[in-house]
Amino acid sequence: MAKAVGYSRVSTGKQLDGFSISTQHDMIQDFCKSKGLTLSKIYDEGAGSAKSIENRDVFKEMIYDVIENNKNQKVYVVLAKLDRFSRNTVDGIHVADLLKSHGHCLVSIVDGFDSDNPYAKTLLINKFAQSEQERENIVLNVRNGMKKRAQQGLFNGGKVFGYNSTLSKELEVNKEQAKVVQFIFDRYTNDDWGYKKIAHFLNTQYTEAKAQREWDVISIKTIVTNPIYAGFIRWGEKNDERKIYIGKHQAIISNAQWEKAKQIFEAKSYQPIKIHKGSYFLSGLLRCPDCGSSMVQHKSKGGKYLYYQCSKNKTKGLCKSNLVNKEKAEAKVLNELSSKLQSPDYENLLSEKIKQQIKLEQIPVKKQYSMIEQEERELQNKIDELFDLFTSHTIPKETLQDQVSRYENMKNELKTRKENIEAKLHLSSSQNTTFIVQQVLNNFESFFYSLGDTEKKGLLREIISDIQIEEVDTGGKRKKRQISEIHYYFDENILMEIAS
Structure with a gap:
């Protein structure tokens, strides 16, 4: 008897689309029995979308097993319905052709499809293209439906304070x-x-x-x-x-x-012409002497005086402004760095220390990035499942619109978080570390001022972890704030020993 394997999948864990796992298994078993096929295994994907094969591990396992373990025997891959296999034209045709090129056959019970049929490929293209076009039409209809609701003065969902x-x-x-x-x-x-x-x-x-x-x-x-x-x-x-x-x-x-x-x-919202040019490259590194928050740019009215200001004061009105003179703070940091980075003995140690620190810092950041990617995949799967349920007439259009709108908003929030993490990873990539170390040890200040605003900030964040500010009593009504300590990503004691 000829050999067969089955494949089953449902759109959601709730099995609402009329083809539950048990129903598909019964159909596959009955079909193989009626056709005289020996059913060796049913590969059960469980709940998930057929939009692509990327996240369908059981599907990929089945294709690999059929091709690699049956080089001298024809295998029939039996499905209850073609949309269990794929809803993507390119993926569906590619995998069907791959099976056929190795001498195997794809069969769909409900669709009456058999890839051994000479007209099978034309039927397959039409089926998958129809399914994909149906999905694209739904996306367009959902957006048009949401637009129509807005035009009618109706809310499209989400949270609004008030x-x-x-x-x-x-x-x-x-x-x-x-x-x-x-x-x-x-x-x-x-x-x-x-x-x-x-x-x-x-x-x-x-x-x-x-x-x-x-x-x-x-x-x-x-x-x-x-x-x-x-x-x-x-x-x-x-x-x-x-x-x-x-x-x-x-x-x-x-x-x-x-x-x-x-x-x-x-x-x-009118943006006046800048009176003073220049970046605030110590933003985020300077720490407020009172609350420990990062300090950000500030300028007096008219832009004559430039400072760093407590970010908590600037954005939330909490803490004190604790203004630090921009010019003096930046000059002190660059002068100290220049003097520290003159000795050639620093290069290897500095390079290694920076790389180690970057590696340690990237571990939680990369983990966070992976978690966001997983959240994105789960949201996309939920959206795909909704479309599968809609096309099988299980849920109404209104439910589809409501849920897709909510999930898309969530995806946009995740996208913003990913972009921020990508920027952080790019700035701290070890690929740039060697170049940075070689440049800063020669003529630090000249090199530094040749950089753009983003590069200046990125460079300092490779070397400096934070800069502490202290308040000094000058005897008058106003107190002076100045840099007290600069903390680096390398051990100062070791560097001092090397320098001596």
Whole structure:
């Protein structure tokens, strides 16, 4: 008797698409029995999407076993239905051709498909192409459906501070949160408070607001620039076709207040011509003497005086500004580095120490990156499963739109996190370490100032872990802040021994 293997898969763990694992197994067993085939094994993939074969380990195992372990025997690969095999035209045809080139046959029970048929490839192309086109149409229909909802003034789902979203995606005002939203708009439009001042007040004095979340500049800006609070629905990409439609939900602020907020935002969004050029390459390395947070750029009104300022003060209005003179701080760091990196004895040790530190630092970062990639794959699988369920008429279009919209928003957040990690890994890649070490030991300051802003920051982060600031009493009303210690990624005592 001829040999056969089976393959089974469902769209989700809930087996909602009409072809449960047990049903497929029964169909495969009955088919092989009726055709006189000896069924040696059924490869069960369990729950997952057939969009691609990348994450389908059981499928890949089956193809390998059939081809490698049956070089002198024809094997029939039996499926309950072709869409169990693939929903991707290129993948499906490639694997079917691969099986046939090694003398094996692909069979689909429901579709009446047999790759031994001379017209099988044409049928296969049509089937897979139809399935793939169906998916693309669904994606387009989902987006058009969401756009249509927005045009009708309906919410497309997600979380919005100030509102509760019902199961039917209707917005209901959250009375406690709405009070905070109104407070933010009142301070922004009536009292000319900036983002930081509002965030500081919410975090320190507005007890109810603090209990709901921690506020910063970004969260305040997000609220005062969102037309949803004035009763509108915003739809479309930011730089493409973003439009505003009259919503059917209850507004939290008046249209007049929204128009005033827009005018203030547009006026403050004007970017003046820079009076002073230059990067703040110590941003993130300097540590606030009070709270230990990183310090970031700051300039006085008009840009005449440049400083580093506590980031917690700048974004949330917490801590003190603790201004540090930019020019003096940068000069001290570069002078100290230049003097330390003159001896040729430093090269090997410095290079090795930097590489070791980078390697240690990259371990948790890479692990975090892998976890995000796994989350992305799981989200994509969920989206693929939804499409499989929709095409098998198991779930309605409205459910598909709602869930896909939510998952796509989550994917965008993950993408942003990945990009930030990729930038960090790139800056600290060991591939650049040798080049960096060779350059800095020759003429550090000349080399440093020849770099662009991003490269300057990246270079210092290869060598320096952090820079501590101390407050010095000068006898007057104002206290002076200056660099007290620079911590490196190499052991200072060892370097001093080598230098001596």
